[in-house]
Amino acid sequence: MRVAWGILLAAVVASTVLAVPARASAPAEVHGLTLVQDEVLSDDGRLHELALHSTVLGRDTRVRVLLPAGYDSAAAAGERYPLLLLLHGQGGDQSDWTAATDIEAQTAPHDLIVLMPAGGANSFYSNWLDGPQWEAHILDELVPWVEATYRAVGTREGRAVAGLSMGGFGSMSYAARHPDRFVSAAAFSGGVAIADLGIAEATALQLLGLGDDRRWGPFVTHEANWRGHNPTDLVGNLRWTALRLTSGNGVACPGDRPEAGVIEAGTWSMTVGFSTRAGLAGVPHSVELRPCGTHEWHYWERDLAVWLPMLMASFAAPPPPPAAFDYRFTDARTSVWGWSFHAHRPATEFLELKAVSPSGLTAIGSGGVDVVTAPVYEPGATYALTRRVTGVVTVPVAVVPPLLALPPDAGSGATAIADADGRLAFTLDLGPAHVADQYSPDGIAAEALGLGSYFQAATVSITKLAAPIPAAPVAAPALAAPDASRHLPITGAPAPAWPVVAAVIALALVLRRVAGAPHT
Numbered sequence: 211m212r213v214a215w216g217i218l219l220a221a222v223v224a225s226t227v228l229a230v231p232a233r234a235s236a237p238a239e240v241h242g243l244t245l246v247q248d249e250v251l252s253d254d255g256r257l258h259e260l261a262l263h264s265t266v267l268g269r270d271t272r273v274r275v276l277l278p279a280g281y282d283s284a285a286a287a288g289e290r291y292p293l294l295l296l297l298h299g300q301g302g303d304q305s306d307w308t309a310a311t312d313i314e315a316q317t318a319p320h321d322l323i324v325l326m327p328a329g330g331a332n333s334f335y336s337n338w339l340d341g342p343q344w345e346a347h348i349l350d351e352l353v354p355w356v357e358a359t360y361r362a363v364g365t366r367e368g369r370a371v372a373g374l375s376m377g378g379f380g381s382m383s384y385a386a387r388h389p390d391r392f393v394s395a396a397a398f399s400g401g402v403a404i405a406d407l408g409i410a411e412a413t414a415l416q417l418l419g420l421g422d423d424r425r426w427g428p429f430v431t432h433e434a435n436w437r438g439h440n441p442t443d444l445v446g447n448l449r450w451t452a453l454r455l456t457s458g459n460g461v462a463c464p465g466d467r468p469e470a471g472v473i474e475a476g477t478w479s480m481t482v483g484f485s486t487r488a489g490l491a492g493v494p495h496s497v498e499l500r501p502c503g504t505h506e507w508h509y510w511e512r513d514l515a516v517w518l519p520m521l522m523a524s525f526a527a528p529p530p531p532p533a534a535f536d537y538r539f540t541d542a543r544t545s546v547w548g549w550s551f552h553a554h555r556p557a558t559e560f561l562e563l564k565a566v567s568p569s570g571l572t573a574i575g576s577g578g579v580d581v582v583t584a585p586v587y588e589p590g591a592t593y594a595l596t597r598r599v600t601g602v603v604t605v606p607v608a609v610v611p612p613l614l615a616l617p618p619d620a621g622s623g624a625t626a627i628a629d630a631d632g633r634l635a636f637t638l639d640l641g642p643a644h645v646a647d648q649y650s651p652d653g654i655a656a657e658a659l660g661l662g663s664y665f666q667a668a669t670v671s672i673t674k675l676a677a678p679i680p681a682a683p684v685a686a687p688a689l690a691a692p693d694a695s696r697h698l699p700i701t702g703a704p705a706p707a708w709p710v711v712a713a714v715i716a717l718a719l720v721l722r723r724v725a726g727a728p729h730t
Contacts, residue, residue, distance in 0.1 A: 241354040242266055255282060257308060266347040274304045275356060276317060276324040292525045293323045293362045295353060297335060297373030297380045304328040311511035320522055325356050332422055335380030336439055340424040349384065367528040370521055372396035374510045375477065379404065379441065385451050386444035390547045394524040396454040398513040399477040399505055402484045405433065405440045433649035434558040438540030442484050446491045450532050452524040453495035456513045457481040458503020470504035534567035548584030553577060559648035570671040572600065577643030582635045587628035595636055596623045596671045602664040625675065641666035
């Protein structure tokens with residue numbers, strides 16, 4: 211029986227902050243961050259705690275940076291190092307990993323920079339609908355700042371993300387939402403599912419004081435946004451990432467605290483679910499499911515020690531970027547693997563991209579999609595763009611939606627000229643834009659009434675023409691651009707009805723009384 215993810219977040223443990231004299235350093239603002247203070251926390255000069263002012267957060271924040279041994283030596287002056295973004299759990303801060311584990315000794319043999327941010331209480335490391343923009347702060351401010359300040363590799367091949375519990379959710383969510391940024395990702399006792407139990411998980415979070423509708427919105431009306439951050443719903447995006455997951459099953463091993471077992475049973479269930487979903491989607495991954503073990507730091511310390519050699523092997527021989535890729539997302543705008551997409555529809559819903567490559571792509575969704583390709587074409591050359599409707603999806607599902615075969619339409623075409631960087635830009639029509647969010651009551655009602663029970667699948671083929679290159683550039687073409695006046699509500703599928711909802715909520719209330727469990 212699954213344990214709701216809200217149970218995973220039942221306990222909070224305080225961490226001790228180390229204090230040492232500061233080292234003066236104050237460069238100008240870079241990537242939206244300004245350095246306020248730099249404290250050296252170790253005798254060997256490897257561990258620093260930084261105070262930074264964040265433009266995105268609108269306030270100061272603190273992070274810890276652990277540098278490789280010998281980083282400041284003359285012999286290492288020209289070396290560049292891979293970066294590990296390491297996330298804490300709920301109730302923690304930037305000091306957790308260094309205070310609770312021997313991470314300094316574990317990383318000493320490895321040429322590795324470790325970045326440990328303060329993720330914020332209940333943040334789930336996400337951009338809130340109404341509140342802090344944690345994902346933008348960490349991925350678009352902090353990681354670039356650290357890579358520019360220290361001698362980091364600064365590319366996907368030299369970047370990884372990992373975390374425990376809530377940080378395990380953050381690591382897998384970041385890697386799945388941005389697979390072109392991380393070559394490896396790990397979740398230790400990770401909360402790698404936030405929506406698999408539907409409303410039960412959202413209710414448990416509220417009862418435990420960990421829910422906040424400002425984060426992803428109320429689950430009933432904003433389920434699509436929850437699923438757009440949920441690693442299990444995005445598992446197919448991780449096909450080109452080296453993955454590692456671990457969890458105990460909640461049964462106390464000798465010396466464990468039994469009260470921390472229920473939380474670990476929840477992470478075990480979610481880890482099994484993620485692994486099963488990954489297997490069905492053909493996503494390679496490494497998983498360790500312990501025959502016993504609770505939600506405690508000594509397991510995460512061991513998990514990190516076991517994973518570090520695997521991580522360094524990934525850096526030494528990184529999985530190559532894909533020649534063609536699939537990707538699904540709910541954001542209105544995204545960029546991945548060098549391509550940019552802007553979906554034009556009022557609803558929050560999944561847009562499925564299939565077989566994206568220099569020869570074209572298939573998109574499944576509604577409304578129009580502005581596409582800017584990767585820089586893979588001959589600058590100034592003219593390309594033919596041919597669009598065909600290839601099917602419809604009646605009930606979108608989490609992994610690979612089934613297509614209902616339709617006779618191919620006659621097709622529509624246009625031409626585009628590659629810009630100076632070798633990019634093409636065009637708009638792809640996916641039929642009427644839905645106005646009700648996917649999975650929402652309005653979306654489900656629209657489907658029941660037959661007002662919009664499909665997502666259109668359209669394929670665009672890209673072929674270089676032999677015709678002469680025009681003397682002047684032309685505007686980005688629209689491939690049968692949608693009529694903005696034609697709007698139909700979206701179809702949707704309700705979350706599974708789980709009979710354990712009542713039991714989960716009752717158990718969550720009991721867990722609130724449990725004292726002394728570690729933070730998640």
